Amino acid sequence: MSDTADLIDAGTAAAIAEGRHGDPFAVLGLHEIGGKIVVRAMRPEADSVEVLDAKTGRKIAALENVRDGLYAGVVPRRKNRFDYKLRLTRGGESWEEQDAYAFGPKLGEMDEYLLGEGTHDNLWDALGAHVCTHEGVHGTHFAVWAPNALRVSVVGDFNGWDGRRHVMRRRGATGVHEIFVPGLGDGTVYKYEILDAHGNLLPLKADPVGFGAELPPATASVVRDLDGYDWSDAGWLKKRGAKQRIDQPISIYEVHLESWRRVPEEGNRSLTYLEHATMLVDYVRDMGFTHIELTPVSEYPFGGSWGYQPVGLFAPTSRFGTPQEFRQFVDACHAAGIGLIIDWVPGHFPTDQHGLGRFDGTPLYEHADPKEGFHPDWNTLVYNYGRTEVQNFLIANARFWFEEYHIDGLRVDAVASMLYRDYSRKEGEWVPNKDGGRENLEAIAFMQRMNTTVYGADDSILTAAEESTAFPGVSAPVDAGGLGFGFKWNMGWMNDTLRYMAEDPINRKYHHDKMTFGLHYAFSENFILPLSHDEVVHGKGSLLGRMPGDDWQRFANLRAYFGFMWGHPGKKLLFMGGEFAQAQEWNNETSLDWHLLDHASHEGMQRLVRDLNTLYRATPALFQKDHQEDGFRWIDGGNAADSVFSWVRYGEAGETPVLVVANFTPVPRTGFRIGVPHEGHWDEKLNSDAAIYGGTDTGTPGGARTDAVSMHGCPYSIEITVPPLATVFFQLED
Template sequence: MPGPGGSVTIDRQVAEALVAGRQEDPFAVLGPHRTDQGDRIVALVPDAERLWAVGAETVELSPVVPGLFCGPWDGGPYRLRAENALATWDFDDPYAFGPVLGAIDEYLIGEGTHRRLWEVLGAHAITHEGRRGVHFAVWAPSAKRVSVVGGFNNWDGRRHQMRRRGMTGVWEIFIPALMPGEAYRYEILGAEGQLEPLKADPVGFGAEHPPAKASVVRELDLHPWGDAAWLAKRDKAQAVRAPVSVYEVHLGSWRRVAGEGNRPLSYHELASRLVDYVADLGFTHIEILPITEHPFDGSWGYQPIGLYAPTIRHGRPEEFAEFVDAAHRRGLGVILDWVPGHFPTDDHGLRRFDGTALYEHADPREGFHQDWNTLIYNYGRREVANYLEANALFWLDQYHLDGLRVDAVASMLFRDYSRPAGEWVPNAEGGRENLEAIAFLQSTNRLAYGEKPGIMMIAEESTTYPGVTRPVDKGGLGFGFKWNMGWMNDWLRYFAREPIHRRWHHNELTFASSYIYSENFFLPISHDEVVHGKASMIGKMPGSDVEKFANLRAFYALQWGHPGKKLLFMGQEFAQWREWSHERELDWNLLDYLPHQGVMRLIRDLNRLYRETPALHWGDADPEGFSWIEADDAEHSVYVFARRAPGLPPVVVAANLTPVERILRIGLPQDGVWREVLNTDSAWYGGGNRGNLGGITAMREPTSRCDFSAEAYLPPLSVVMFTPGAA
């Protein structure tokens, strides 16, 4: 074996391939190796003119080609010392370190069953073989070479070429001395030897502020959680029989800081201001539009690039954790809109990640969304399904989220979604169902509920696909809840009509109650209903301003009275006139005016009544919790129904949806005094203050399916609720 000062050689073709960044196995050459000529070190330091290995002895390595050095070594630990005309610097050789990923990780990744994929892929600050640094790992099976690039290596893909791990398609490298906060991307040489656009990390935990495109090394687990009390009771707070009312919010436009360039609030600011606001209004949950990192503000987060990164627009990962923790400490759950249905075509994202259609289908008839100009995940590829399944668990586990609302499920279920004949590919059985996507959704729901009992998986699903909330083992998709888009469309259509025409469309009001128990439903008035020319909720209502407010109050009271969990998008709780825009904050100045204050008071009281009255929530998904009393009085646009809970007082909800006052005999489940517990015409809410002087008295006089009845005054365009007992 040659000693220090001896000579060893390296094949010139190999040397030139290394310097050109076209050596498919750099770890086979770089670093310390035992060869037929003896032990040697090979190091690639493109900007060095001289290079030494420094250990027990110091040995100068000889240049092979510019930037590549080789020399003998005695096998002990070493560092490298480089010199050029400008500086001398010492550093650890990344090629002197062994692999980080273990055999079990490789096996599970290859099998597509690594439930905690984020613990092995991505960028992790770790201590490895006694040195602190960052471990990078990325899946790119068709790549000929993958490198980590960043400011730390002058964005030079030759310097940190990664190690290929067997047949899994994973590449990894440990870079000593690198710290959290570093920006990085992957430089990939594709299957045909072509250099791909620089890529963000698919499992990156942070990113630069858009429009910058790099991922950023971020540490997880920095926030000290204090939500054990919430987590202990979460399963009861989110059960099918629990009161669940959700405030949906786009964090970037809820409030802004005008004195600081109109910036959005930080996670830290939201942890107090938004959480306090939602708790004061009595909602049980906050649902946030996607905060997974996305390049374009106007996508509202629904075209994400970084599925594992909370957007830097509001702060770092630990600050997002602080926001969730603050909500939990106030007794509020947090739901995230999650987008596994598609991803954008941006070159720095998943599109042709390793030079091939890796995450997406190669055939655009399967892999391209014409409506949204996005790409569709290949759910039939086990590694892709694993990537998404693990991502769902990541948010539930790492950030203690209480549920995921899965976006655009209908587009996932059907291969012909929004496609004309001839522009879609049938499944293996010749049908239109996307069998692979169905299996993926079932697997994800099984995993989520199995790993995190008490969470909620919620489908935004707009078709009549059966069994969305049926358990997987009974043939369903396994979601806990489904958004009721049919109810939403019918009621918005009905309430937009002039009251004189409503009698001809009474079925739009009552039809939802005929199928309300076919799934476990949410009743959503979401962001999608108050944008793109659809008008705000108050803007949809007909009549004079006074009538618009009366109609809106009646709508909300019926929504809260009707079976189904509740969801309302921000701004609608105080009747914002303008449509929502992501570019500005809500019109908070409207709360200077009494009618808008009144709507907010109504929402607060509806939430309180809903929470405190079991009859209004126990049967949200149980047929025993609802019965019609008067569903056929189309002529007067009157609708009356009862809500029930076993052994507890019922609530009767009576609606008069014309601008004409009604004095009617309404059926009631029992005799005696019935207290008026809510009246949307109350002056407290901005109404005319007409009502029943606190209550009505029922007697045995059969009316409308009931043995008892009472004469009740129903104010114009109003909803009144009654429950047994003296006022």
């Protein structure tokens, strides 16, 4: 038996055995000391440890338990480095393992440089848990950024959640810690155990760049191998850019996967990714929407947040299946010709102990000052956009979803809260920027860099901002001073028009401007008209429930409103359930009320939305110039007395124009003359009052031919019947 002092000094042994040593790779594993080859292993679960020749399996040496499961021993000299394994015995059982401390680092110098600089575009290739073969051995490589930690360990069932067993190697000044653990693979459950700079043990942390997670309420990360998926969407990706331009029809169906449809026969469970890949995709294709937008799918601990308080930004939620099954869902969307947008939340993160908050014992991802780092509306933490590593983390995450999951767009949540330092804060509760203003200059720079990066990598994708203020240039190019988003949600249009629709028709003439005001700024941004989940929660009721009048009038109002929306400049977005007039306010814990489709009025609403999408996609005048002033002309936007609105939509040269007439009173207008700018026959293409939708079938069947009677500043006019509470589309025929 060797003298213990020759194997390891007492202070170092104590630090290793107590999990306080910050550089275990300098101690554990194989080292040459004073001309001797010494192997040390921290294996407190074993009664004995032996060193074996990895090639022959022969025993080379037995190690001595020098302190609390820290084993050490001298190996007969062969050469400075050789391949070995450990044989461990406990009770009557023995097993063999590769030693994690026998392996060198996996991250390269370029990784270190880019991580330190905060410019690692493929951050997820360096950090996180990667199943791989390293130095000829299969296992998993773990890497995490924790610059202020005294010690970081990866823990899990594989080591009895003992933070002394797999203490990680610190990589220079980058603050990154890494370790390769042989034998681990897909499905391994793990967390990080961290000692802060003062030696305090922190709550176990999930991996910020973990690719999988346990099913909530469990909170550990799960190793997921992202390699090996055989994508079949090359054809879609090739034509995607042409389908997502601002001159194309974009009609988005917003979905909360957990509550779209459930299986009552199986405990009311939600559908899986694979079930959505058939049921949801088939439904959306049948309804004529061009895109699905998902509320956030990044792993989130609290279901009641709907995903808007994510912890695992790199992990598709395990609620519906595995990452590979989520890829199959994306593939199915693309096979059906449907784009997939996901909601992305770079504005804040929850305070859950296993999350990013004070990750290494310091405010690493968030600001130290709660006036900057705490969000009062949501009791969440705000990212420190001025820190390059945090910007890198978020921007790499945006790229990750495009690269690894082939998504087609990101809708960025709560942009207004990011743009202004005083958002939802009272005087004295916020910190001005360096110029003394309220704008969050760092967040603005972050969004510009994010859009520049993702569009620079692939200009066929889209980004959209949920932004509720008048901040200029949200969808303007970065080189023109804008934020660089492809689209912006038109929150003003949504708020104004819903307020108008809530009015009793007899009072609408006093609120006429709420329907016309949006045209004063409709072409200042690349707008999406959103009727999102936010409009059917928190006591607001359903869209149908917000309509006034008796049962017939409520349905007619909503049909007319949908017609107004589809005829109005701007891309379209409708939250699930709205298309068939869900009667109750949305509840994230139950399914939509699909049984309502047994009733003609609800089925008629669904048919209308399907037909609106069909007309929209087939009629260039309704989308080609959504964001150009010359694509829109008021015929009569001032008829407040009758609450009738009329306008013409134009496409590119050679495309036939479309006349839209909307009547928001229950009074039919017979013999109604309206000016038109072009001579010919104007055919009635869609009437929201048609009997097949639940209406009275009042209208102008067959359309109307122009008369040489000037009106509304037009050289011609037509005489039509305008149905009650309805929107009608007419198209000029050659």
